[in-house]
Amino acid sequence: MATNEGRPPYPPFTAETAQIKVKAAQDAWNTKNPEKIKLAYTPDSILRNRSTFLQGRDAIEVFLTQKWERELGYRLRKELFAFTADKIAVQFWYEWHDTTGQWWRTYGLEDWTFAPDxxxxxxxxxxxxxxxxxxxxxxxxxxxxNTVDISEKHW
Incomplete structure (x- = not known):
């Protein structure tokens, strides 16, 4: 295995390790550093973001670079929704503004599948x-x- 390959915790996940994985992803995405974030994906990883379908780390890096050129002031919160041995489901909320200064909140769900590493x-x-x-x-x-009480927010 290459030096920079593999991202603990590893499958099979427990409630504790799945939670750690979710918060690690949250923290990484909040850096808005596509070059570093892409290393959390397998070289041939498949990524669907809404109606965009990508494959591979280089495509992921380009996608994230373009995303954060449009989504300014980006701040993300992810929470564990469910997990199995090698899968994690996440609910998320993030806020950003466009180039006109209009603020947006994005709500959604993610489905992640992991390799053994x-x-x-x-x-x-x-x-x-x-x-x-x-x-x-x-x-x-x-x-x-992480301190915002999402459960009490009116959507």
Whole structure:
């Protein structure tokens, strides 16, 4: 195995290790560093993001670079929804603004499948965007996204 391959925790997942995997992904995506994030995926990983279908790390890097050129001020929260030995389901919320300054909140679900070395070999995402005002934001600068009580939020 190459030095940078593999991402613990490894399958089979437990409730604790699945939770660790989800928060590690959240933290990585919040860096908005596509070059580093792509290394969490297998070299031939399959990724579906809404209606976009990709395969391979280079395609994932290009996709994420373009995503964060459009989705400015991006802040993400992921929560474990369910898991099996090698799969994790995630619910997520993220906020961002477009180039006009309009804020959006994206709600969605992800379905992840992992290789034995802990790299993601498949990711499928479905999400919806809702226009919000600045005053409605949950993840303002300086707020730890993990401390926002999502269960009490009115959608």
């Amino acid at each position: 802990g790299l993601m070999r498949k990711r499928q995402m479905s999400g919806n965007d809702v226009k919000i005002e600045d005053a409605e934001r949950w993840f303002k600068d300086g707020v730890d996204v």
